[in-house]
Amino acid sequence: MKNFSFFIIPFLSGALTYLSFERFSLFPISWFSLSIPIFLLIKKRKFPFLVGFSWAFPFYTISLYWLVRVMSHYGNLSFFLSIIFFLILVFSLSSLFGLIFLIINYVAKTFPNIEFILFPLFWVSLEYFLTFFLTGFPWNLIGYSQIHFLPLIQISSITGVYGISFLIILLNSSISFSIKTKNFRWLILSIILFLFCNIYGFFLINKGYNKSEPLKVAIIQGNTNMDDDLVGNSKKLEEKFNDYIELTKKAIDLNAKLIIWPETSVPILFRYDPRKDVLMELSRGKGIFILAGFTDWREGNFYNSVFLISPKKSISSVYDKIHLVPFGEYVPFKKIFGFFESITKEVGDYTAGSKLVLHSVKKYKFGSPICYEIIFPDLVRRFVKEGAQFLVTVSNDGWFGRSDAPYQHFSIASMRAVENRRFLLRATSTGVSGIVDPFGRVLKKIDIGKTEFSIEDIFPLEEKTFYSNYGDIFAQSCLTISSILFILSLWRRYGIRRGKKRA
Structure with missing residues (x-):
């Protein structure tokens, strides 16, 4: 029963986080809601995959519930099959977040002093990966929760939406580590960065733009x-x-x-x-x-x-249209997924x-x-x-x-x-x-x-x-740094094990 908390606490956090998105738009919730599963992981060091998966599962279930209606009502699929395909998608997305939490937990053992920054680095790396996963499905990235917080989102003119995601996860991570270590240095620095981005946004909005002929x-x-x-x-x-x-x-x-x-x-x-x-x-x-x-x-x-x-x-x-909707406007890999043809009946097969x-x-x-x-x-x-x-x-x-x-x-x-x-x-x-x-x-x-x-x-x-x-340089940098840290962790731990065997 003790271990049940590794499922239920992140699960509730994922459901809570959704309230920061449309139509609720309670955007401040995401400033702290993710600190709950992060704190659970760094405090107990157990079941990292389950923690990440359990956060993402309710979040994506609530975010994407409308897909069931699309598939059943317009895709000529039975309600049962629609639920099955919907759950496959949600399980796939949730598993990616479980994997990221697992990797963060692994890398943190090699680089414990920078663990608080690992969460935003790897999180943004995953969000960037989602632009390609399953031909691309970057829906409801955490940065979109701030769309009504105008000063903060101006940073996206430099970093894209990924920079906002980075700030949100950094703030959550800093809260978790400050509570665990009783040292509020990183939280204070994160808040300063958060405030700086807001001041930058206020400056841009007040500056306005050069008006041409309307x-x-x-x-x-x-x-x-x-x-x-x-x-x-x-x-x-x-x-x-x-x-x-x-x-x-x-x-x-x-x-x-x-x-x-x-x-x-x-x-x-x-x-x-x-x-x-x-x-x-x-x-x-x-x-x-x-x-x-x-x-x-x-x-x-x-x-x-x-x-x-x-x-x-x-x-x-x-x-x-260049980027078509898979299984909606065309069927990718028809020889493998030919049974999906019924889904495209209503909209045709586009090029x-x-x-x-x-x-x-x-x-x-x-x-x-x-x-x-x-x-x-x-x-x-x-x-x-x-x-x-x-x-x-x-x-x-x-x-x-x-x-x-x-x-x-x-x-x-x-x-x-x-x-x-x-x-x-x-x-x-x-x-x-x-x-x-x-x-x-x-x-x-x-x-x-x-x-x-x-x-x-x-x-x-x-x-x-x-x-x-210049595009997604920020997200690509996060992905590059995350990859290097992961490879170094593998190399160090593998090298240590080999050294022990030789000894």
């Missing part, structure tokens, strides 16, 4: 529900298309020059559908630009694309795009990562490095219903605005849509289930952040 933009949320069953129902499809047209005309009446429709606004093959001409005539007649997400069909392949329609060139530019594309509106350039792509910091910052002066992301979040997922997705997208110091426009089919300024302030927001549009003046920006230029 561009009036509008985001359209047509509230296209996945249960509307527009495919094959020409009457419903026409009604929904007309809803978008009416909202667009209202935005034009308010002098919007760029109008954003969401991903797969209506399910049509845009190039070959007569509704294309309606949008082009509207663009030409009113002298406005329309960016809209539709399915494209070229050379025998389907693409998840966004089209920029301009007054002079009709289809001015097209960006094809990945091959290059970044920047769209042009007047003299301004912008990038348009699609849906899932916004959770990948490096992909988004590449648009800015290539010259994007603001960012647009379109998404179909109708899959998620009224779960926490649309709110989580919006908070993740907002971090990209801060990292790259760019205005970000987000248009979704059912919500949450919004316009975010370069410091993470939400200027406009359309909640779930509303058929609305929002309009705002934005300022395209030229200056690039350190993160936009």
Whole structure:
């Protein structure tokens, strides 16, 4: 019964930590909630894998519960199979955290004097690894819990979201070690660093940005529900298309020059559908630009694309989604995972795009990562490095219903605005849509289930952040240092054992 605490205490900590994320947004909780499993590990030195696993399991179960509905309701899987696949994902992610705690415990035996710093180093290394694991799934990284704490998150313009994660885990680790050793030196230093980052953030926010000529933009949320069953129902499809047209005309009446429709606004093959001409005539007649997400069909392949329609060139530019959703938009390794075909029945089997594309509106350039792509910091910052002066992301979040997922997705997208110091426009089919300024302030927001549009003046920006230029150097440095420490630990302990055997 004594050992049961190594499961239940981290388990409760993981559930508590989730409260710092959307929709609860009690962000100060994460400043101390992780100190509980860390203290348990450094105090008892027992069951490190179980401690890490037990923290992550409830955290990811609560964070990702909406996946069960996606798989069962839209993926043609039984509820039982959906639960099985969901648990496989949660077990996999939780096992990675168990492994990290196991490695930290191992390395700490070789480097006991720096153990407090091992936790943030290895934690960030794992978060960076999650951008590649299972083709990439960096959802609800601990740094995203601070999205409403504007001064702190400004550090992401240098380090990316990983720098915020580092600070949060460092603070938790310092609390644990201070309690254990009764020495508060490291906690004081961590608090000083934490405060310094906040002061830096206040300075940046107060400094503001160099305003260029404003561009009036509008985001359209047509509230296209996945249960509307527009495919094959020409009457419903026409009604929904007309809803978008009416909202667009209202935005034009308010002098919007760029109008954003969401991903797969209506399910049509845009190039070959007569509704294309309606949008082009509207663009030409009113002298406005329309960016809209539709399915494209070229050379025998389907693409998840966004089209920029301009007054002079009709289809001015097209960006094809590069990072597709595995088992949602395509089936990886079909020979092995062919049984997953049923999951893609609703959305088709898409081909990945091959290059970044920047769209042009007047003299301004912008990038348009699609849906899932916004959770990948490096992909988004590449648009800015290539010259994007603001960012647009379109998404179909109708899959998620009224779960926490649309709110989580919006908070993740907002971090990209801060990292790259760019205005970000987000248009979704059912919500949450919004316009975010370069410091993470939400200027406009359309909640779930509303058929609305929002309009705002934005300022395209030229200056690039350190993160936009150099990417994940901070996270890569953490991974490099962690790897070196782990290898040195193996070498030292292995060398000692060999020496003893020879003696």
